Amino acid sequence: MATTYAVVLVTVPNKEVARSVAHHLVENRLAACANIISTVESIYSWEGKIQQDEEVLLLIKTRMELVEGSLIPAVKSIHPYEVPEIIALPVTAGSQSYLNWISEVTR
Secondary structure, three states: OOOEEEEEEEEEOOOHHHHHHHHHHHHOOOEEEEEEEEEEEEEEEOOOOOEEEEEEEEEEEEHHHHHHHHHHHHHHHOOOOOOOEEEEEEOOOOHHHHHHHHHHOOO
């Protein structure tokens, strides 16, 4: 199970974009669920300068096998950032009924 499921982190500029990305992924069965966490503060280096912005964080639950070939390209196709944050973390344990549900509702 260690590499079967993933939580994917994606930051976006606002709730409207978060909802758009989340709906796209769930409707296309690339994700079982996407949680929208409002107002995270991001400090990062971009184009040689330290930047500080308020963003919205998506926590996306999916199967690891969908991440590289399907989910990442789908997010990039609708994400407004030049270099969007898309980071997949493997799920090493979880409620088996929840994990089964992820498998059932994703393609």
